[in-house]
Amino acid sequence: MASFSPSDGHVYCFVCKLFSKTRSQFTHGGYCDWKNAAARLVEHETSKNHLNATTHFAVRSKEKGCVDQELVQQAESEAIYWQEILKRLISVIVFISERGLAFRGEKQVFGSPRNGNYLGILELIAEYDDFLDKHIKNNGSCGSGNTNYLSSTICEEIVQLIKKKFLMKLSLESSSKNTIPYR
Structure with a gap:
């Protein structure tokens, strides 16, 4: 679940930014190496940290509902x-x-x-x-x-x-x- 920030021109992972316990380019600082972006996004989305954050997000959403x-x-x-x-x-x-x-x-x-x-x-x-x-x-x-x-x-x-x-x-x-x- 990548999110682009127009203010700094970087991509962040929305789910990891909220629920991941580890720091990465997708949670802090943002990712902007556009030449390698496709491969890095696939790598990130299949990583253990991202999958754990996604699971945590899904459980929280089911228990508490949407943020709004x-x-x-x-x-x-x-x-x-x-x-x-x-x-x-x-x-x-x-x-x-x-x-x-x-x-x-x-x-x-x-x-x-x-x-x-x-x-x-x-x-x-x-x-x-x-x-x-x-x-x-x-x-x-x-x-x-x-x-x-x-x-x-x-x-x-x-x-x-x-x-x-x-x-x-x-x-x-x-x-x-x-x-x-x-x-």
Whole structure:
């Protein structure tokens, strides 16, 4: 598993650099004798040290997973978190829109009896939904510049996206009704 370093123009063995207990050109300093590179790489890859390092790497990968596995899991977990928040927000927005209700009240603050239907319904759901409750408590009053998807700006953007999707659906339905089937 050779890796080329553009900064110094040398080849290193990735696995040996991480797991080999011996020093060689492929672990320290790098290899750059290009005339003999093919033969030396084959010689290195069949050496006992390289095979031991490769085995150690394979065992560690199987036991612990990839080096970035924890980061991948964290990113997936965060994506699921935001999807769950958006599901709840979209449900509230659709509910309010279908009934033709006003979204905002006099105050745009959680906890205020005059915060409007959008924030009020989110507060009501949060009384029974621990996930949403925790999100509102942690992010509901953090101000601009922080991602929370609870602001009136995001609400308006979601309304516009739903409207666009609804109008597209209407357009497709009306165009399919106006076509004459081929016989």
